[in-house]
Amino acid sequence: EIDWSDIISTVEFNHSGELLATGDKGGRVVIFQQEQENKIQSHSRGEYNVYSTFQSHEPEFDYLKSLEIEEKINKIRWLPQKNAAQFLLSTNDKTIKLWKISERDKRPEGYNLKEEDGRYRDPTTVTTLRVPVFRPMDLMVEASPRRIFANAHTYHINSISINSDYETYLSADDLRINLWHLEITDRSFNIVDIKPANMEELTEVITAAEFHPNSCNTFVYSSSKGTIRLCDMRASALCDRHSKLFEEPEDPSNRSFFSEIISSISDVKFSHSGRYMMTRDYLSVKIWDLNMENRPVETYQVHEYLRSKLCSLYENDCIFDKFECCWNGSDSVVMTGSYNNFFRMFDRNTKRDITLEASRENNKPRTVLKPRKVCASGKRKKDEISVDSLDFNKKILHTAWHPKENIIAVATTNNLYIFQDKVN
Amino acid sequence: MEDKVTSPEKAEEAKLKARYPHLGQKPGGQKYFDSGDYNMAKAKMKNKQLPTATPDKTEVTGDHIPTPQDLPQQKPSLVASKLAG
Numbered sequence: 463e464i465d466w467s468d469i470i471s472t473v474e475f476n477h478s479g480e481l482l483a484t485g486d487k488g489g490r491v492v493i494f495q496q497e498q499e500n501k502i503q504s505h506s507r508g509e510y511n512v513y514s515t516f517q518s519h520e521p522e523f524d525y526l527k528s529l530e531i532e533e534k535i536n537k538i539r540w541l542p543q544k545n546a547a548q549f550l551l552s553t554n555d556k557t558i559k560l561w562k563i564s565e566r567d568k569r570p571e572g573y574n575l576k577e578e579d580g581r582y583r584d585p586t587t588v589t590t591l592r593v594p595v596f597r598p599m600d601l602m603v604e605a606s607p608r609r610i611f612a613n614a615h616t617y618h619i620n621s622i623s624i625n626s627d628y629e630t631y632l633s634a635d636d637l638r639i640n641l642w643h644l645e646i647t648d649r650s651f652n653i654v655d656i657k658p659a660n661m662e663e664l665t666e667v668i669t670a671a672e673f674h675p676n677s678c679n680t681f682v683y684s685s686s687k688g689t690i691r692l693c694d695m696r697a698s699a700l701c702d703r704h705s706k707l708f709e710e711p712e713d714p715s716n717r718s719f720f721s722e723i724i725s726s727i728s729d730v731k732f733s734h735s736g737r738y739m740m741t742r743d744y745l746s747v748k749i750w751d752l753n754m755e756n757r758p759v760e761t762y763q764v765h766e767y768l769r770s771k772l773c774s775l776y777e778n779d780c781i782f783d784k785f786e787c788c789w790n791g792s793d794s795v796v797m798t799g800s801y802n803n804f805f806r807m808f809d810r811n812t813k814r815d816i817t818l819e820a821s822r823e824n825n826k827p828r829t830v831l832k833p834r835k836v837c838a839s840g841k842r843k844k845d846e847i848s849v850d851s852l853d854f855n856k857k858i859l860h861t862a863w864h865p866k867e868n869i870i871a872v873a874t875t876n877n878l879y880i881f882q883d884k885v886n
Numbered sequence: 887m888e889d890k891v892t893s894p895e896k897a898e899e900a901k902l903k904a905r906y907p908h909l910g911q912k913p914g915g916q917k918y919f920d921s922g923d924y925n926m927a928k929a930k931m932k933n934k935q936l937p938t939a940t941p942d943k944t945e946v947t948g949d950h951i952p953t954p955q956d957l958p959q960q961k962p963s964l965v966a967s968k969l970a971g
Contacts, residue, residue, distance in 0.1 A: 468968040484969060492969040515970040718899040719909075770894035773901040878969055 470873040472860055476540040476548065479864040482510055482871055483550060484878055485535025489519040491552055491605075493563065494880075507869065510880050514563055516605040519554040531556050537622050539631070541644075549608070551631065555618040558633055560609035560644065568596040614640050614650045621671045627678040634671035634683060641695075653701050654683060654693065669727050669784075676736045684741060688725030690750065708739075708750050710757045720772045720781070728784035733793040734865075740796055742787040745769060747798050747808065762808040762815065765800045767838035767849045780854050790863045799858025802847065803874050804834055820858060820872045820879040830884065 467488025474483050482494040492515045497508030522531040533554055541549040547564040572594040576582055617635035624631045632653070633640050639654035654671075658664055667686045674680035679695045691704035712721065724744035732739045738759075741748050745766060748758035764785075768775060775781040780801075787798040799805045800817070808815045817834040825831055837846040860873040868883040892900070903909065 465968065470969075486967055486969075488967065490967045490970075492967050512970050515967055716893055716895070718893070718895040719902060720895055720899060770898060772895060772898040773905075776902060777905075876968060 464876050468876040470860060470876060470878060471534050471536060472538050473862045473871050473873045473878070474538045474540060474550075475862050475864055475871065476550075477542045477865060479866050479869070481513065481540070481548060482862070482880070483538045483540065484871075484873065485518065485538050485552060487532070487534040489517055489521070489533030489535060489554065491516055491518045491535060491538065491550075491561070493603075494878075507867065507882055514603040514605055516561070518552045518559060518561065519557065522556075536619055539622050539624050541624060542628060544628075551622050551624065553619050553622050553633065556612070556615055558611040558619070558622055558642075559607050560611075561605050562608045563603060563605045566602045566604060567599060569599045570594040571597045609644065609647050611642055611647050611650070614642075620669060621683075623672045623681065625673045625678050626676055630678075632671055632673060632681060634668050636667040639668065639671055639681075639683060639701075651699070653695065653699070655700065655702060670730045672730055672732055672739075674736055675732050675734060682730055682732070682739060684727035684730040686726040687722060688727055688743060690727065690730060690739070690741060692752065706752070706755050708755045708758075710748070720776065723776070723781055724772070729786040731787060731789060733789050734791065735793055738793070740787055740789065742785050742798055744781060744783075744785075747787055747796055749796070749810070760810060762796070762806075764798055764806050765836070767836055770838075771849065775854070778854065780857075783857055784859060785857075786860050788861055788863045790868070791866050795863075797861050797863060797870065799861055799872070801854050801857055802852040803856040803858060804836075805858045805861055805872055818881075820874050820877075820881075821856075822877075831881065 467486060467490075469487040470484050471487055472483075472485040475481070476483070480496050482496075484492050484494075486492075493513045494510035495513035496510050518535055519533040521533045523529075524531055531554065535552050535554060537551075537553050539551045541551070543549075547562050550561050550563070552559055552561060571578065572592055574583075574588060574591060574594075575585070611633070615633065615635045615638070617637050619633055619635050621634040622631060623634075629645075630641055630643050633642065633650075634654075637655065637657040638652055640650040641653045642650045654668070656666065656668065665687070666689075669684050669686055671681060671683035674682075680692065681695070682690050682692045684690045688709065690708040692706040692708070693701035694705045695701060697703070697705060712725075727741045727743050729742040730739060737752060739750050739752065741750065741758075742764075745768060746764055747762045749760040749762075751759045772781060785799050787796060789796055794811055795807055795809050797805060797807045803819050803821045804817050805820060806815060806817050817836070818831045819825065819834050835843075835846045836852070837843065837848050839849075842848050856874060858872055858874060862871045864870065870881050872879045872881065
């Protein structure tokens, strides 16, 4: 029986890969830290251990609309490190918070007016004066909220993305995208607004948004109709008119009731190089060259065998699951999740793909993961799993890849797996 | 008569239409007494077609006036995350 609040809702490595943050439905953030070089043995990389945990968001109630505001953390994004402390942005449906995570390993001792346990001394017993000194203490990691960016979103926030200028960031909900300055909480600029004058005419919503990794004027947002719009903030203050529109033409004779639903893009991620972007729709991962709008340059099928199960997947709502995707550090491999605790990797150079499983029952710790295969129809070979025995409650929606090394974080419903490739 | 090979997607669509013949149609058979009637019918129809911009899954108004018992309990997470060990 899974505790609802333990369901992981986001996973993100920081810029160095030393820290890994997870957010959950209970509004908590857990940060893991990789063991440092001098502690590890030569045959393995450092393990990730819990570094800090804190309650980021609490459930709230919107009295005007009689609606509960969930504390679920939708996204976490790290700021690049500027000093000893670490900073991250975490967001639920309505409010974004900037958290400072700092270490304390010294404390002042030898106060004149206080005992070591904090109790105040009787002033009449103080007869000498001394200067308190800092002495080492057990490491304490503290998280404190430094900024609260609230009341700017009518609809549910699905994305946050920090600009390459490291001063601003965007937040996107179903219909609007806002631009914030990290220092300013009492206002934000609206840069995209796709709300129609008459809500009855609503046909498309924003599903994800991200700033370009190098060009601070460029961002993209994806839609529920399978399109991606690239906008340039130099063109106008309100970027309702896109600079580029990325859309793959569809064969009208193949159109079905499900076409639009499965074309909805659940995630969009720029490559580290900034030359490409990757989108995830229900059945596939697509790589787009920013210079070519009319079709993706690469398409990878994640679980094509589900195409003949769309009716059941619509009935159990799985067709609306939002899978994320990620690039490895060199942009040569992409990864995304699937059902049955499977996740998939596609090597863009060799064109090889692999299906692996994140499960304690089926994998012994410290052993190499065995590739999995799903049998779509017909005779099932030994070790293959048939489509009908896939567990659709075991979904891997969130995965992350270390920015520099081959270490991946894979979140099942309420467990976090960290895998690394064999060293030696 | 030629037997056309149906794409798997179209076959699934046919299955769905067989189970839910009124899918995609306006609620109430397209004739309403007034706007209240229309809104009540819309609130009843399971709207799966569009990812909704408003959170209709948690809405407790529309059909009735909410009472304190209807409203979801606020449960701040005092228990540490399972991942924190």
